[in-house]
Amino acid sequence: EIVLTQSPATLSLSPGERATLSCRASQSVTNYLAWYQQKPGQAPRLLIYDASKRATGIPPRFSGSGSGTDFTLTISSLEPEDFAVYYCQQRRRAFGQGTRVDFK
């Protein structure tokens, strides 16, 4: 069973700052890694798939990188609507425990 560990648990930032979220897999998932954003009371939204491909309609401030066991989601300049919880997912199966991005 592959386990995903996300860090940090919480990221406190201000609008306009850069956010860097990490996801580490217990064994290689090659590039089968996705990122989702979830806001309170809403279903998750796919941001990134195959580690670095933006889903339809996702703005370019969101980018993904990595392969094997170490992955990163970067939000280049936080907009107010980006404050949310972010999850990584491996091979269309297990999710990480999430990283909350909140206002500093």
Place this chain on the structure above:
Amino acid sequence: EVQLVESGGGLVEPGGSLRLSCVASGFSFGNYAMNWVRQSPGKGLEWVSVISGTGGSAYYTDSVEGRFAISRDNSQNTLYLQMNNLTVDDSAIYYCAGFTYFEYWGQGALVTVSS
């Protein structure tokens, strides 16, 4: 417009059963694997089960194996989750989700297991 609409949630006693449904529209449902994902109150996402587009193969997370059964009726564009021998730990919002990755999600169905 793509829509996934879940139904069938509710309150059930421990040991009871429920069947969730998810009706899809706006895409070629039968061409894509579909999943159930759950989220307990205030907790993270947990992948529960997946079924192939034809319905010929299905997989489950360990905690529901042998108790839950996923199925689909492609003629009705409907995904199902039969949940038996429910425990309090199964209480959650259950989402259907799928497409090539998990591009499409329903609004969720709340399942509460309590005596």
